[in-house]
Amino acid sequence: xxxxxxxxxxxxxxxxxxxxxxxxxxxxxxxxxxxxxxxxxxxxxxxxxxxxxxxxxxxxxxxxxxxxxxxxxxxxxxxxxxxxxxxxxxxxxxxxxxxxxxxxxxxxxxxxxxxxxxxxxxxxxxxxxxxxxxxxxxxxxxx
Numbered sequence: 001x002x003x004x005x006x007x008x009x010x011x012x013x014x015x016x017x018x019x020x021x022x023x024x025x026x027x028x029x030x031x032x033x034x035x036x037x038x039x040x041x042x043x044x045x046x047x048x049x050x051x052x053x054x055x056x057x058x059x060x061x062x063x064x065x066x067x068x069x070x071x072x073x074x075x076x077x078x079x080x081x082x083x084x085x086x087x088x089x090x091x092x093x094x095x096x097x098x099x100x101x102x103x104x105x106x107x108x109x110x111x112x113x114x115x116x117x118x119x120x121x122x123x124x125x126x127x128x129x130x131x132x133x134x135x136x137x138x139x140x141x142x143x
Contacts, residue, residue: 006134010077013131014067017080020124021060028057043098044090059083074135081128088121 028035032053040049063083066076094101095114112120 006137010073010131010134013127013134014073014076016127017076017124018064018067021064021080021083025057025060025064028053028060042094043100044093074132077128077131077135081125081132084121084124084128088118088125091118091121 036049036053039052040046042049045052059079060083063076063079066072066079068076091114095118101114
């Protein structure tokens with residue numbers, strides 16, 4: 001694949017993550033009390049709700065900043081993919097092992113069911129892996 005095409009695809013992936021993470025972080029921060037309350041009722045993470053209520057949006061913002069710079073975009077892609085993977089594993093745990101399914105995320109994403117969230121997250125995990133592969137594959141020079 002040509003370097004320009006790889007670069008454009010990687011940038012689009014990075015900007016999709018930035019859009020997703022900044023939207024999600026802003027939503028969590030603006031509705032902090034509601035977000036904290038919801039995750040405090042959520043199975044598996046109740047004891048960590050106080051720290052997660054700040055840590056998750058902070059990570060989303062930090063990863064977004066990493067994704068903005070060409071020098072750090074690969075680190076950002078690793079971080080974004082890892083965070084989406086953690087969210088995906090959490091959703092799988094909720095769907096398969098929780099006694100009750102808690103409320104969903106805030107904002108527009110609240111309209112999705114947990115199953116839709118799973119598909120959405122898996123899509124972003126695949127995007128992340130694609131971006132990592134494209135960014136980390138050495139560029140071959142043509143003669």
